[in-house]
Amino acid sequence: MDFDLPEDVVAFRDMVRKFASEEIKPHAREWDEQQHMPKEFLQKLGELGVFGILTDPEYDGSGLGYLANVVVWEELCRHDAAVGFLLAGHMGLCTTHIHLAGSEEQKKKYLPKLATGEMMGAWALTEPDSGSDAAAMKTKAVKDGAGWRLTGTKQFITNGSFADVCVVVAKTDPDAGAKGISAFIVEKGTEGFAAVGKEDKLGMRSSDTATLAMDGAYVGPEALLGKEGDGFKDALRALERGRVSIGAQCVGIARGALEDSIAYANERQAFGKPIAAQQAIQFMMSDMATEIEAARLLVRQAAVALDTGEDARVPASIAKVYASEVAMRAALSAVQIHGGSGCTKDFPVERYMRDAKVAEIGEGTSQIQRMLIARELLKAG
Numbered sequence: 524m525d526f527d528l529p530e531d532v533v534a535f536r537d538m539v540r541k542f543a544s545e546e547i548k549p550h551a552r553e554w555d556e557q558q559h560m561p562k563e564f565l566q567k568l569g570e571l572g573v574f575g576i577l578t579d580p581e582y583d584g585s586g587l588g589y590l591a592n593v594v595v596w597e598e599l600c601r602h603d604a605a606v607g608f609l610l611a612g613h614m615g616l617c618t619t620h621i622h623l624a625g626s627e628e629q630k631k632k633y634l635p636k637l638a639t640g641e642m643m644g645a646w647a648l649t650e651p652d653s654g655s656d657a658a659a660m661k662t663k664a665v666k667d668g669a670g671w672r673l674t675g676t677k678q679f680i681t682n683g684s685f686a687d688v689c690v691v692v693a694k695t696d697p698d699a700g701a702k703g704i705s706a707f708i709v710e711k712g713t714e715g716f717a718a719v720g721k722e723d724k725l726g727m728r729s730s731d732t733a734t735l736a737m738d739g740a741y742v743g744p745e746a747l748l749g750k751e752g753d754g755f756k757d758a759l760r761a762l763e764r765g766r767v768s769i770g771a772q773c774v775g776i777a778r779g780a781l782e783d784s785i786a787y788a789n790e791r792q793a794f795g796k797p798i799a800a801q802q803a804i805q806f807m808m809s810d811m812a813t814e815i816e817a818a819r820l821l822v823r824q825a826a827v828a829l830d831t832g833e834d835a836r837v838p839a840s841i842a843k844v845y846a847s848e849v850a851m852r853a854a855l856s857a858v859q860i861h862g863g864s865g866c867t868k869d870f871p872v873e874r875y876m877r878d879a880k881v882a883e884i885g886e887g888t889s890q891i892q893r894m895l896i897a898r899e900l901l902k903a904g
């Protein structure tokens with residue numbers, strides 16, 4: 524693995540780092556409290572070129588790929604990890620699924636607009652009664668003439684309240700298990716398709732998480748994404764890719780926790796000297812730094828596997844489970860180092876802790892990642 528980042532990626536990273544400190548850092552607390560990210564901010568992300576990193580140039584993206592993507596997401600999530608969730612629903616899953624499985628017509632229609640932010644995307648797999656066991660979904664798509672009627676409820680859908688386009692995964696053949704599941708592109712405003720509730724969450728609060736209700740929503744034959752019966756397989760491919768970027772989001776959280784801890788420990792006096800002089804505090808920071816380096820390498824290794832077309836299933840799960848748990852440990856240490864102040868909203872470390880917990884659950888829990896890794900290990904053995 525080449526450890527040097529390409530020059531164009533370094534230049535993009537530096538631009539995004541500056542953007543994050545000017546356009547995210549000052550607002551992150553307010554966005555968290557209001558559970559909202561302003562539309563103008565999404566426009567700025569679009570102008571910066573963030574939404575198009577994974578989109579091929581023929582569909583108006585930059586096609587920089589996954590290594591560039593994880594480098595950029597780390598920067599964006601260093602001050603507000605919820606930005607990573609917004610990106611996960613929009614580009615990590617929705618854009619990616621269309622890229623992987625869409626017809627030429629669908630790609631031409633949606634990808635250029637998703638790459639610039641003219642359209643925002645969401646991706647709907649989870650339901651009230653099925654999350655980890657996603658193939659147990661109840662949402663049905665029943666043939667009606669040339670098209671389909673969708674009925675069911677999707678829960679915890681990132682960007683669900685405002686997305687212009689949503690990839691919805693539904694059962695087209697309820698007797699065929701995972702092979703009876705298909706995906707559809709559903710546009711905002713489709714009759715019988717609506718966001719009916721928004722979650723009030725522990726963390727990632729500025730990222731929108733909605734419930735979507737479908738009551739016989741009609742979509743034409745052009746809405747079928749990929750082959751009938753391939754929807755679950757394609758969804759897993761999108762999730763595998765999405766998890767690598769979630770790993771980068773978590774490296775961003777952990778880095779924020781460490782950088783803020785260093786600043787606080789140098790400043791805060793106890794027993795006549797800065798708490799940074801205490802070995803107990805130093806060792807916490809050393810452990811954070813060590814784990815952050817390891818998590819970053821795992822995330823970049825998985826990203827390179829995706830860019831070079833290698834099988835990234837295990838590296839993606841390893842990167843996701845490790846980075847999200849590193850973020851959680853780093854955030855807990857950061858709160859500890861901040862003492863009483865760490866328990867207040869005057870310092871962002873309490874938010875990092877809330878965000879890290881959500882990252883251990885979204886896009887496949889730690890238990891599910893371990894299950895996927897073990898499954899491949901046992902197959903290989």
Ligand SMILES: Cc1cc2nc3c(=O)[nH]c(=O)nc-3n(C[C@H](O)[C@H](O)[C@H](O)COP(=O)(O)OP(=O)(O)OC[C@H]3O[C@@H](n4cnc5c(N)ncnc54)[C@H](O)[C@@H]3O)c2cc1C
Pocket residue numbers: 612646647648649653654655656678679680681682724727732881884885886887888889890891894
């Ligand atoms: C903020 C947020 C945003 C999200 N965004 C989206 C989105 O945009 N689109 C979308 O489709 N989904 C989204 N999700 C859903 C997310 O992917 C699920 O919440 C997650 O996969 C877990 O599913 P669940 O909540 O139903 O938990 P469950 O599946 O009910 O799991 C509950 C617990 O049981 C454990 N468990 C379950 N099965 C096993 C097993 N076989 N072995 C060991 N332990 C097990 C889990 O690890 C977990 O600890 C989002 C979730 C959150 C919190």
